[in-house]
Amino acid sequence: xxxxxxxxxxxxxxxxxxxxxxxxxxxxxxxxxxxxxxxxxxxxxxxxxxxxxxxxxxxxxxxxxxxxxxxxxxxxxxxxxxxxxxxxxxxxxxxxxxxxxxxxxxxxxxxxxxxxxxxxxxxxxxxxxxxxxxxxxxxxxxxxxxxxxxxxxxxxxxxxxxxxxxxxxxxxxxxxxxxxxxxxxxxxxxxxxxxxxxxxxxxxxxxxxxxxxxxxxxxxxxxxxxxxxxxxxxxxxxxxxxxxxxxxxxxxxxxxxxxxxxxxxxxxxxxxxxxxxxxxxxxxxxxxxxxxxxxxxxxxxxxxxxxxxxxxxxxxxxxxxxxxxxxxxxxxxxxxxxxxxxxxxxxxxxxxxxxxxxxxxxxxxxxxxxxxxxxxxxxxxxxxxxxxxxxxxxxxxxxxxxxxxxxxxxxxxxxxxxxxxx
RNA sequence: GCCCCCAUCGACUAGCGGUCCAGGUCGCGGCCCUUUCAAGGCCGUAGCACGGGUUCGAAUCCCGUUGGGGGCACCA
Numbered sequence: 342x343x344x345x346x347x348x349x350x351x352x353x354x355x356x357x358x359x360x361x362x363x364x365x366x367x368x369x370x371x372x373x374x375x376x377x378x379x380x381x382x383x384x385x386x387x388x389x390x391x392x393x394x395x396x397x398x399x400x401x402x403x404x405x406x407x408x409x410x411x412x413x414x415x416x417x418x419x420x421x422x423x424x425x426x427x428x429x430x431x432x433x434x435x436x437x438x439x440x441x442x443x444x445x446x447x448x449x450x451x452x453x454x455x456x457x458x459x460x461x462x463x464x465x466x467x468x469x470x471x472x473x474x475x476x477x478x479x480x481x482x483x484x485x486x487x488x489x490x491x492x493x494x495x496x497x498x499x500x501x502x503x504x505x506x507x508x509x510x511x512x513x514x515x516x517x518x519x520x521x522x523x524x525x526x527x528x529x530x531x532x533x534x535x536x537x538x539x540x541x542x543x544x545x546x547x548x549x550x551x552x553x554x555x556x557x558x559x560x561x562x563x564x565x566x567x568x569x570x571x572x573x574x575x576x577x578x579x580x581x582x583x584x585x586x587x588x589x590x591x592x593x594x595x596x597x598x599x600x601x602x603x604x605x606x607x608x609x610x611x612x613x614x615x616x617x618x619x620x621x622x623x624x625x626x627x628x629x630x631x632x633x634x635x636x637x638x639x640x641x642x643x644x645x646x647x648x649x650x651x652x653x654x655x656x657x658x659x660x661x662x663x664x665x666x667x668x669x670x671x672x673x674x675x676x677x678x679x680x681x682x683x684x685x686x687x688x689x690x691x692x693x694x695x696x697x698x699x700x701x702x703x704x705x706x707x708x709x710x711x712x713x714x715x716x717x718x719x720x721x722x723x724x725x726x727x728x729x730x731x732x733x734x735x736x737x738x739x740x741x742x743x744x745x746x747x748x749x750x751x752x753x754x755x756x757x758x759x760x761x762x763x
Numbered sequence: 764g765c766c767c768c769c770a771u772c773g774a775c776u777a778g779c780g781g782u783c784c785a786g787g788u789c790g791c792g793g794c795c796c797u798u799u800c801a802a803g804g805c806c807g808u809a810g811c812a813c814g815g816g817u818u819c820g821a822a823u824c825c826c827g828u829u830g831g832g833g834g835c836a837c838c839a
Contacts, residue, residue, distance in 0.1 A: 351839045383839060416839095442837050460768075469766055469835090477837040484839045507767060508834040531769075531832090538831060569775060569788090576777025579788050596769095596776080599832065603774050606789040616802075653801045663800090704798090711798095722798040734800045 344376030352394035355549035401550035423482035441478030458528035489513035557657030612655035649736035671731025681724020728757030
């Protein structure tokens with residue numbers, strides 16, 4: 342039987358990275374098995390924010406590459422079906438009216454148990470199960486009623502969800518049995534925590550997919566990182582392409598214990614992916630990111646600057662800080678120019694009529710100038726770097742100067758010489 | 764309060780009774796390389812929560828303790 346799984350977010354805001362991790366496990370499982378991954382919105386009303394959230398959810402999933410099968414469905418559309426089933430349950434004596442609402446009669450004795458794919462057997466004493474409200478007094482079905490019904494109607498074979506749903510599972514199991522349907526396999530994956538062991542939230546840093554996108558993370562790196570949160574193929578492999586993840590994923594290897602989100606490791610992984618991309622591809626991503634984040638920078642210059650920083654940046658968002666000097670004016674801190682006056686003058690002289698004005702020749706000329714002053718490369722190049730790029734940290738100096746061009750370089754050298762301490 | 768879940772280096776994890784005085788990755792520290800910052804190379808740091816069992820033998824199985832998390836809605 343083909344696997345059918347689903348992601349069933351409630352449209353209450355931006356897509357939380359923890360939910361995405363759960364969605365990813367569903368997706369990986371479906372793709373690994375050649376099954377289906379469905380997207381279902383668990384909404385119960387139709388406000389404007391909902392429509393917006395639904396768009397954002399889809400947008401985030403697409404960006405990450407989590408494609409879903411079949412049409413997007415809405416819980417709202419099946420309210421009538423739910424009500425019909427509720428009436429049948431009442432007619433069969435399995436549910437009853439209570440102050441206008443309808444409650445489902447839970448068993449009073451024994452246990453409700455299931456074999457959880459990630460945790461093994463879980464048991465619930467039935468005496469602890471309350472008769473859940475399945476239809477509110479206003480006629481709308483509740484989550485604990487609509488959700489399992491939809492799982493049945495959609496032919497969901499495996500319900501992979503957050504472990505906060507464990508207490509709901511025995512209720513849903515009884516409901517499904519009551520309507521005479523087969524129960525799906527359940528798997529409860531642990532939540533994702535912040536560094537303090539508390540559920541990941543805004544105060545820990547970025548939490549929504551949109552946050553990570555704006556931070557300049559690559560979707561493939563984020564996916565790789567997320568997959569490793571609670572799952573590992575063998576304990577040795579860490580960098581895996583999407584195809585490899587799909588090929589190697591298995592629910593049985595998902596850990597039952599909660600994981601902490603390590604931003605530093607994500608950062609490192611992103612750098613790994615960024616460096617592995619071709620220059621052209623990085624330039625392309627950079628351009629997209631810049632466009633999405635309000636930068637209207639010359640595409641050709643961005644492309645030419647890319648090789649200078651591909652190894653130095655770890656996220657796309659770091660690009661502007663590194664290369665801003667190529668796209669706008671700089672304001673060097675005079676204190677950083679300290680003691681460099683003679684080298685600035687020497688650099689000016691070395692570059693004023695240098696031909697060709699290319700990195701290699703520039704390096705030769707500047708090294709000769711430094712030699713002439715008896716300066717170590719380190720001492721000599723730093724003031725030049727500050728004058729030209731406005732910062733003590735920059736891409737390679739000679740390549741930077743080539744890209745900047747002679748005119749701008751010389752004027753910055755002179756401005757710095759004039760502004761710096763004598 | 765009641766119910767449920769979880770427990771290997773700081774973090775993510777491998778380990779499914781002997782091959783583990785516990786392996787990999789991030790981080791951290793040191794060294795090398797070096798025009799800054801990175802990247803890269805090498806070396807190092809650090810862990811089976813505790814207590815009882817079971818067994819010839821336990822990180823691995825069982826029980827308890829402690830610690831963390833979650834749930835107890837006419838929310839999802």
